[in-house]
Amino acid sequence: MPPRRVIGIDAGGTKLLGGVVDEGLVVHHRVRRTWRGADRAETLDIFVEAVDEVRAAAPDVDAVGFGIPALVEWETGVSRWSTHLPLADVRFRDVMSERLGLPVVVDNDANVALLAEARHGAVRDCSHAVLLALGTGIGSGLLLDGRIYRGSRGMGAEIGHMVVDLHGPDCQGACPGRGCLEVMASGSTIGREGELAARRSPSSALGRRLAAGREISGGIVTELAHDGDEAARSVLAEVGRRLGYGLVGVVNVFNPEAIVIGGGAIAAGELLLAPARAVVAERALPAARETVRIVPAHFGDESGMLGAALLAFDSLAAGAAA
């Protein structure tokens, strides 16, 4: 019998990555979409179109797993609220299952990314780990005593919306907070701080890129930093330090064995992680900081897609047992 296949869809604040995944975690077809400015109906249509596209290439799939950037009520599969997408009070699991004609399972995007890293990736030997995915926002997941911790209704573990600056800027999207870690240290922040640095240093590579009319994104800052541009490197160092202050709280509260940093911004690698580690080494409570590892995601920005697929396999196994 050929190995079972499922579709894993990882949705972030501005883009979606999906694929057909087999039981060996081999990805057979990938699909990418963006949805800047899409309303609720358009957003749901994009999910359906993405699944249809990969399904056309591999029709023999058994289920679909979704990781979405939302507060997902775990038991019901209802998306209660989202900072970045118009997905408040959407019966996501049921709507998608009806439209796709397949079993569907849905969880928060960072929870599924952590599932992949905990079973097969950077923290596969850990029972206590925390994942932060730095992209448009900051998604996060908690592995406590070997289980994904979701809070009382499945909507917890939002470390990105932990306040790190009382007088900081308004948070992103629909978040009512200000000075949240997400607005201080996400991939979007790297782009925003990069643009400010470009204006301060017009002769830097970053400044010349802005003068040439290019939008300064987190990806551009990271690329120029890897090329050695000091202005770009200083942006990553500053954002890395801010991330570090968020991680101080994580280390002190959860005493994890490891913290995994994923999402698109992890392309910056040590340029972001080394300053974060330095802050933790200086500011976190000594006994806990000495044992925590701060590491990049093993699966890079594909953790979420693979974790969504793992969740789909889990749901099939549970159904077979019932």
Ligand SMILES: [Zn+2]
């Ligand atoms: Zn917030």
